[in-house]
Amino acid sequence: QVQLQESGPGLVRPSQTLSLTCTVSGGSISSGSYYWGWIRQPAGKGLEWIGRIYTSGNTNYNPSLKSRVTISVDTSKNQFSLKLSSVTAADTAVYYCATDTHVTEYYNYYYMDVWGKGTTVTVSS
């Protein structure tokens, strides 16, 4: 069973770039079985889908964040990463990585099955 673990700085200065990494264990990120995604949740608020990447490098982003988001994959490290530029206090949240869409030969399953535990990122000077 695939497991995910987020890592990265817990504090980011305003206007800087937030960078997080998700390490995949129990499976290969190159298998082509999943898209790999990021979701965030401000304290006391709802979930917001940020974006996803496939092994091929194909990405999809939330239109409201698209101008500031980059998701990439490092197959040699079995990791995928999130970069969010020009952050403000509104980007303070728990950030989750998750399997996003399970791809099979005959059907795609459009839901987030496996989630990391989440990492809290605070944007403050």
Next chain:
Amino acid sequence: QSALTQPASVSGSPGQSITISCTGTSSDVGGYNYVSWYQQHPGKAPKVMIYDVTKRPSGVSNRFSGSKSGNTASLTISGLQAEDEADYYCSSHTSSGTYVFGTGTKVTVL
């Protein structure tokens, strides 16, 4: 893309059934049978309870069921139990190849 609309809170007594609605548009909920539902306990990551509108992942209680009519999907919890008290979020794949979540519903077991 706008968040799907859910009621802020729903409550019920143990043993009762409750239903949570999730309203979107023809570009998401109404256009595809790719609605999923997530349960989130405080301080925990979300857990998928329903996918493809009506399907339950292995290990999820059959007290949880899903349905859809037009642009509105619904999650029903039957035989409500204390452990069902949590936040619930719907989600849908969209015509743009993205996902959108619902606003979230807090379920209280009285």
